[in-house]
Amino acid sequence: MSTISLISPAKLAPTPTKHSKQSIKTLKNQTLNAAPVQVLKHCIRTRNLELGKLVHLKLNQSGTKLDTVTLNSLISLYSKCGDWFTAKTIFESMEDEVKDLVTWSAMISCFSHNGMESQALATFVEMLKHGECPNQYCFSAAIQACCSKEYARVGGTVFGFVIKTGYFESDVCVGCALIDLFTKGFGDLESAKKVFERMPERNSVTWTLMITRYGQLGCHEDGIVLFLRMLLGGFMPDRFTLSSVVSACAELGFVSVGQQLHSWVVKMGLCLDVYVGCSLLDMYAKCDSREPMEDARKVFERMRDHNVTTWTAMITGYVQSGGLDRTAIELYCKMITQGDVLPNHFTYSSLLKVCGSLSNLEAGRQIHNHAVKSGLVSVNCVGNSLISMYARSGSMEDAQKAFEILLEKNLISYNAIVDGYVKNTSSDDAFKMFNKVEETQTGVDSFTFASLLSAAASLGAVGKGEEMHARLVKAGLDSNQRVCNSLISMYSRCGDIEAAARVFDKMKERNVISWTSIITGYAKHGLAKSALEKFDQMLKAGVKPNEVTYIAVLSACSHVGMVDEGLKHFSSMYSEHKITPKMEHYACVVDLLGRSGSLEKAVDFIESMPLKADALVWRTLLGACQVHGNTELGKLCAEMITEQDPDDPSAYILLSNLYASKGQWEKVVKIRKTMKEKNLIKEAGCSWIEAENQSHKFYVGDTFHPRVHEIYKELDQLVTDIKKLGYVPDTDFVLHELDEKEKEQYLVQHSEKIAVAFGLISTSKNKPIRVFKNLRVCGDCHTAMKYISVARGREIVVRDSNRFHHFKNGLCSCNDYW
DNA sequence: CTAGGGTTAG
Structure with missing residues (x-):
């Protein structure tokens, strides 16, 4: 698809005729000398309110009673120039006998274009009461008033009415309105498509409309296919078509198609159009190139006039390119000092994202102030970005404030605050907020679940994770790639690598994150062989590894002491995949060499x-x-x-x-x-374990648990039992100066041992005991766990800050190499 | 005189 080559625009139609300066001048003189109605017509076309007002004044001064056509023209002029109030005043001053179908249509359209849907519909009903029989223009205007979600149902009724007249359904204009009713009002692309395919007559506008709506509903590929059909049908694309198609290319990463379109834009003389330019700029910004933002910058610089949108698209481009955050801020400064434009909500949104990724709270607060002054803070898009910015900068109180003052909370607002809690390790608050979301009509999506699965993963709460898994299946998101990637991480981080592998195997399309997640999982569980096998399969599947993939591969080798293999992968990192090693990669190699005993190397x-x-x-x-x-x-x-x-x-x-x-x-x-x-x-060492969907946390010598007596009784029995099997407490691991007896007592009370003892008395016998520790597991505990796995015949899984240890039948999966 | 299409964000 991305390699399609387009027909040259020259073959489709002759280049548009250009008016010479002379001919434009003559045209203008003719216009000014013409009759008032003709001048008004010209004003409507060119949206020239100033001149139109002058004509209106002159007409009023002349004292003659204005005829219907002139009054209709005036309504239309004021309506299209945004002055709905004057349009309404003129309409109301007209006697009912003077009004004709055009008058009614113009007024309905005026209300619907100026955000007064209910007034538009009321006018439509009033017109019917007057006994007027609507034509295609009235229907089109009335349907347009119903294209929002709130009025979509009314739109359905109007549609029924249209069908009854059996006559206007096939009109191009009514068809376009219906396409919008279905796409915008109902989000129903299928019905819109039916309307489109059944239209007996189509023009460039219809094609462009359909292409645009495909894009707005995320079906960019279908949009491109439609564009190709449009070309084959001999229809000429214009600036509207091109800006939409270029945007689709941007989303799909179809650079070569985008470049061909760019050459059309040049040939058609549309370079200076801000919409087309903006789409092109955005396409180059979003799609990879060797020099990030170079092509985008060229497009930007060649446009003579810049508006907020082009400036913002450019700033956003720098933000998304990563590593160009400073340039983004510099451009913002340039914009407000010399750009002669005011930032809008998108501008603030992007800038706040920069501050968040730089974790620059100071800059974030400054932008916050700018947004307050501009009166845009309460706008959803700015508010949502504020939440993310404060959350990423670690200031959850500010994030909460930003969340609370939002006028309207949408799905993104909830996702931002939930993710904020997760990233700031208040997973409980994240789940509480999730419960609140469920009480609203907001709904949840893949991002919500991705965050919550990550929360469950960091807690090691497999029960919570499984609950989320069940819920996301119910929500129909179980084949969503992002969700599956999060599931893989969740199961593996909770210690259930088999469940992680099952999710991975079931996936239909895997991206680099899916592969990296499963490789990381195997690495952390000490299953280097499986990790490297998966890495091999990944390369064979044609998926390009990234920096994170290599961290996983190198740490897989390091966890099992495969020094040569690890070094081999380290050198292939750049030589085969052109990934420059970062500090983390060097640290992995140091770990690989150091842990194997080659300290000098x-x-x-x-x-x-x-x-x-x-x-x-x-x-x-x-x-x-x-x-x-x-x-x-x-x-x-x-x-x-x-x-x-x-x-x-x-x-x-x-x-x-x-x-x-x-x-x-x-x-x-x-x-x-x-x-x-x-x-x-x-940081104090602590261990926790999940039982009956609740987390139980223990510190060294902890006595706060309600079942403390049972736990210590089990612990004493346990030590007695494993000593019989040959366990000797290794008091070298007691890092305090105590006598031997005290040291032994101290060892027994290590948090991981308490957690295991609790696990033994509170979880079902056929399941492994899964314990989590914030620091690395202690050497004596490691030995003790091996004995406990024999003494109690239970598998014990311990996740420490570094990796997993699976204890079974007296052995550990790490082979004591850790 | 009445109709229809575009750019940037989380």
Whole structure:
């Protein structure tokens, strides 16, 4: 489809005749000397209200009684120039006998074009009462008044009326109105299509209308097919057609078709049309090119006149291109200082998005102020963007305020606030808001479920996730790609990789996110072989990997110690797919080398990096130092981390853990003191588990749970039982200076052990126990879990901050490599 | 004199 080649416009029709300056001048003189009605006609065509008013004044001054045709012309003039009040005054001043069908039609049309649908319909009824028999123009105007969702049902009645007259149904004009009634009023593309296909006579306007409506309902491909049919039918596209078709190309990413259309635009002399220009600009902005925004900028610069829309399209283009956020803001400044245009709601929406993605709260508040001053804050589109901006900048209170003051909350408003809660780890609030949405008529969509599934995933609440799964099936969204991608992540992050794989296998069309999600899932579960197999299949399926895919592939290798394989993929990243490795990728390789014990190679690798290693890379190496007990190198890593990130508590904690494991308690105490002085707080370790659709959270030695006595009784029994199987508490993992007995007692009370004990007494025996921990699982707990899986004959799944551990029959899926 | 089509956002 994207490779279609179009017939040249020259073959379709001769180039439009251009009026010379001389001929335009003569035309104008003729117009001014003509009769008043002729001048009014000219004013209506050119929407020249000034001249029209002058004629109106002259006519009134002449004192003669105006005839129906003149009065009709005046109504039409004021109506089309937006002055509905004067049009209405003239209409009301007319005696009923003077009014003819044209008068009524003009007035109905005036009301409907100026947002007064009910008045338009009342006028239509009044006309019928007067015994007038409507013609195609009246019907068309009356149907147009019904094209909004609220009046669509009335429109149906009018349609029935049209059919009864059996006569105007085939009129081009009535047909167009009906197409709008079905598409805009009912969202029913099928019926609109029927009207269109049955029309005995069509012209360029009809074709363009249908193409445009296809696009507005998201059926861009069908729009292009219709456009091709239009060309084959010999109809000449014009500026209206081209702007719609170019927009369709933008949405579909059909650059080559868009470029052909661009050359038509040039040949037809439509370059300066702001609508066409805007569509072209948007197409180049949305579609990939080697130099982002270069072609869009050229189109922009070649247009002589810029309006808010072209400026905004350009700003939006920079926002969507990613990495050009600053340019977007600069362009906004240029627009308000020299553009001679005022920003509109779309402009603010895009700018707020920039501030959100930069997490620049200050700039966000400034734009917020601009929007307040312009009086556009309460507009839905601006309000929704405000919610997202504040949520992304981590300020949920402001996001909530923006949400509450919205005059009208639509689906996007709810999605924005729900997603805000999810991203700011208040998943409970997200689900509460979801319940509120369900009470309204707003409905939910794929974005709502994507957010909620992510909430369930971060909680590890598989029960919640399954509930959402059931609901989205009910909503008919179970084959939606975005939703399926979220389901894959949810199931895998909740520990059920098999369920994730089932969703993946059932998908009809998979994109790079679908593949990356399942590969990440296998990687986190330590199933490197499956991960790499999927990666292989992905390449064979012709799907291009992205940066995130490579993070998944490299970490899959790293989790199982496949050093050579990992390095191979790292080098193919650029050589085969032209993806430049980022810091995260380098960190993966450092992890790959470091964890396998090649600490020196890891250091060499860091030194050979084209980027200066950041705190993440050094933290990774420090982690490896801890695994391999290398305090010297660990100390160096910690220094490197604190040099770049002096307030990062993780460096201090990792280092203190390293010293503690070596029994160097003076050093531990010293680090603790520094941390206290700097007021650095470490994240408290905690574990949680889902039971009966509720999350139960435990800290070290936690005694707040209502079933605390049962839990500790089970825990004591458990320790006794696994000791019989050979478990020896490894008190090296107690990072405090205590005596052996105390250390052992302390180990027993680690949060992950408490959570497992609770799981054993509260969940059904045939299901695995799924525990989640915010930090990495402790070494002694890891050993204990293996014994517990034997002692209780249960599979235990632990998700820690890094990966999954599946304990079964005394073994762990990580093969103790972690 | 009465009819019909377009651009940008979350």
